Amino acid sequence: MSETDIVVQTKGLTRCYQKFTAVDHVDLTIRRGEIYGFLGPNGAGKTTTIRMLLGLIRSTSGQVKIFGESLEVKKKEILRRVGSLVESPSYYGHLTGQENLEIARRILGVSPSNIEHVLERVRLTNVADKKVKQYSLGMKQRLGIALALLGNPEILILDEPTNGLDPGGMQEVRSLIQELSKEQGVTILVSSHLLSEIDQIAHRVGIIRRGKMIFQDRMETLREMSRPRMRLGVNRVEEATRYLTKIGWSVSCEGEHIWSEGLTNQETATMVETLVKGKFSVYRIEEVKQPLEEIFLGLTGKEEGL
Numbered sequence: 001m002s003e004t005d006i007v008v009q010t011k012g013l014t015r016c017y018q019k020f021t022a023v024d025h026v027d028l029t030i031r032r033g034e035i036y037g038f039l040g041p042n043g044a045g046k047t048t049t050i051r052m053l054l055g056l057i058r059s060t061s062g063q064v065k066i067f068g069e070s071l072e073v074k075k076k077e078i079l080r081r082v083g084s085l086v087e088s089p090s091y092y093g094h095l096t097g098q099e100n101l102e103i104a105r106r107i108l109g110v111s112p113s114n115i116e117h118v119l120e121r122v123r124l125t126n127v128a129d130k131k132v133k134q135y136s137l138g139m140k141q142r143l144g145i146a147l148a149l150l151g152n153p154e155i156l157i158l159d160e161p162t163n164g165l166d167p168g169g170m171q172e173v174r175s176l177i178q179e180l181s182k183e184q185g186v187t188i189l190v191s192s193h194l195l196s197e198i199d200q201i202a203h204r205v206g207i208i209r210r211g212k213m214i215f216q217d218r219m220e221t222l223r224e225m226s227r228p229r230m231r232l233g234v235n236r237v238e239e240a241t242r243y244l245t246k247i248g249w250s251v252s253c254e255g256e257h258i259w260s261e262g263l264t265n266q267e268t269a270t271m272v273e274t275l276v277k278g279k280f281s282v283y284r285i286e287e288v289k290q291p292l293e294e295i296f297l298g299l300t301g302k303e304e305g306l
């Protein structure tokens with residue numbers, strides 16, 4: 001991978017609040033054109049990291065490079081090419097969507113045609129003349145994304161963009177993110193505490209827990225961490241489990257089934273033969289993949305929840 005393929009790179013990024021380390025030596029890499037899912041339970045350090053990426057707060061130590069340049073040295077030039085939505089977007093409720101965008105457009109000094117374009121992108125054209133205070137939460141969020149898109153950014157940083165939305169609103173924002181990535185080639189960082197949000201859209205994922213990056217790789221790699229378990233439906237299940245255990249099989253009985261982990265095809269066949277020889281009836285054999293949610297909880301710690 002060449003240097004130019006990397007859009008965002010942090011090295012040892014750290015932020016302390018007195019004695020508390022909110023972000024702890026985070027090395028984060030975002031590649032050009034990808035949707036990067038930044039995942040972690042509440043309070044893990046996502047917003048603090050994002051604030052540092054946007055130069056909104058200073059790091060205690062470490063570096064941030066965006067487009068290959070140091071954020072500290074080239075802050076103004078870099079941030080002109082970055083669009084962001086951090087927590088609740090700020091807008092004037094008594095003004096219309098169009099008027100809010102016009103104010104931001106003047107500040108950015110971009111063409112008036114950009115307004116029409118971003119309104120279309122986020123599908124707010126038909127309510128552009130409505131006062132923002134009359135917008136639903138989902139519409140407000142989409143207006144926030146429109147504001148972030150106004151300057152034609154090469155990277156879009158969205159902090160929990162689906163927070164507080166109903167399932168329909170969440171789906172709309174997810175589709176929008178996918179469209180922006182596919183059709184416009186925008187690189188996108190999207191944070192969430194919900195795996196289900198990221199799972200559906202991200203190409204790569206970074207998982208942060210208590211300020212530390214504990215996993216960073218392709219979404220596929222996270223899925224591959226799932227260890228399949230074998231579930232057998234048999235009659236006299238408790239007796240069958242004891243029978244297998246006695247002759248050395250590592251199995252457990254849960255509910256109406258015998259469960260086993262990491263069996264090869266041959267071992268599965270042998271286990272079935274053994275049961276049949278023992279005069280048990282095998283009704284069905286199923287491979288059950290560990291849900292992604294469980295892998296995520298295993299990484300982030302069950303006690304923290306989602």
Ligand SMILES: Nc1ncnc2c1ncn2[C@@H]1O[C@H](COP(=O)(O)OP(=O)(O)OP(=O)(O)O)[C@@H](O)[C@H]1O
Nearest residue numbers: 017022040041042043044045046047048049160193
């Ligand atoms: N200004 C501050 N002063 C002291 N502690 C802070 C400050 N800002 C954040 N923290 C702490 O740093 C930790 C990380 O917070 P952060 O907001 O980055 O988490 P998060 O992953 O974005 O979670 P959430 O989804 O809840 O916003 C939390 O324990 C938070 O209480």
